[in-house]
Amino acid sequence: MGKISNKGEKNEIYYSRDYRHLNRAWITYLLQIIFVLVPVILIYLCSYSEISYYISEFSAGLISNITVDTTGILKEKYFPIFGVIYYITMKGKYPSFTMAMISFIVTLILIVVFARINMNRKPLMIFLTIGLCVHLASSLFFIFFGNKFPYTLDTYSILYMKQQVIVWLMIIVVYWLSTSLITHVTWYRIISLAMLMVLSFVYGIVRYILYMIIISQFSYLFMASLYFTFGVLFDFLIMVGIFSLFIYRSGKKFQGKKRGRVWKWS
Secondary structure, three states, rough: OOOOOOHHHHOOOOOOOOEEEOOHHHHHEEEEEEEEHHHHHHHHHHHHHHOOOOOOEEEEHHHHHHOOOOOOEHHHHHHHOOEEEEEEEOOOOOOOOOHHHHHHHHHHHHHHHHHHHHHHHHHHHHHHHHHHHHHHHHHHHHHHHHOOOOOHHHHHHHHHHHHHHHHHHHHHHHHHHHHHHHOOHHHHHHHHHHHHHHHHHHHHHHHHHHHHHHHHOOOOHHHHHHHHHHHHHHHHHHHHHHHHHHHHHHHHHHHHOOOOHEEEEO
């Protein structure tokens, strides 16, 4: 930053610096929460029942064509005011002792191998190792307790749909509030939020179909590792990716002719 010639120029900051913050329009921020965010949340809550039904209907038809297994659609109470939630019902199966033992041995070998190679400190290797540890625990459970696994595929299907309803709701709220602190340009945030929701919906549906197929065809042995490894974390990973693009574009906008006017000293 160049030399400051008078006190008035102190409000204009052109570089990254401690105690710098955006000059937020708090009235606009509050009005957008009341007239944009709250109505969108209410519309979503009044529509999640139909959304879950169409997702279940589409997924059940596709799963039946792939696996030739019998699928059905049931409903479960959720929020009393806003309605029920629909989910796919299918038959699952327990792994054999041999399958659980082989899974345990292979998983243990992979964990040891990943711990010894030079890439074990990289994020991908850490992520894979955590997933393998979860699968190792699942294998041990089925080795010692066999058919005493307390959950069914229907239980998991209900949990998944309830989880997705909450995840999508949280994505809407968190993303809108966080981007509101960056810029008040509503149309740009609406576009990025719409892109985020489309990607999240597609990923959620594809994951639901794959999970149901894997668990029904290869047993409950993979339920825990799938849930904890590729679960909610990936939904918010998509949000972080879109948010990063939003920050990048907003940064480009702030570097224009009026870039110094949007920053203020704390």
